[in-house]
Amino acid sequence: MSKKSYYTAEGLKKLRDELRQLKDIERPRASQAIAEARDKGDLSENAEYDAAKEAQGMLEMKISKLEEVLSGARVIDESQLDTSKILVLSKVKIKNQTNGMEMNYTLVADGEADLKSGKISVNSPIGKGLLGKSVGDVAEIQVPSGIMKFDIVEISR
Incomplete structure (x- = not known):
């Protein structure tokens, strides 16, 4: 269960915009970086691939955390x-x-x-x-x- 947090309409919009940016722009960019690294050959010794996978994991964690915050967000009247x-x-x-x-x-x-x-x-x-x-x-x-x-x-x- 998510914790309730209170925001102004402006603050909530900023959070939603950040989430949209992460999902619509950063996520495809991370997938593209993984695909490019994979095309370079042997994955067992490919540091670029490992770094791209790590970056994707961090991005997904950030998206998940932001979604959790938004699920408990309330606008203050x-x-x-x-x-x-x-x-x-x-x-x-x-x-x-x-x-x-x-x-x-x-x-x-x-x-x-x-x-x-x-x-x-x-x-x-x-x-x-x-x-x-x-x-x-x-x-x-x-x-x-x-x-x-x-x-x-x-x-x-």
Whole structure:
């Protein structure tokens, strides 16, 4: 049984596009590489054939894993989410109590996390520490260097 994971419509489309790319383009390319290596003769000492078979196995494993993720994927309806507390897809502004630095993050599913664009996973230490908090709350988050405290300044969608 696959694990349920929640995505935005955009994130789910990206996963489906990746799967389509792997199946429609990469899989035939891997089969072609095996066929070309097979045509070169003796398979018992053909490193090119072994490498092509290994690459195909890795590709099939990746396809299988992506299909499993997609089978448990659910799209989040943002209009149904409560904006009074931090949930998946919440945009939050937090302030570090130690240095006063303010940060903006959007909490997303693991597959959509991208720190450069301000998207952090709900399963990351900060994401877990923020879930369920409201404006005015203090999130105490365990990090390798100790406990960091963040003031929840703003929550939006």
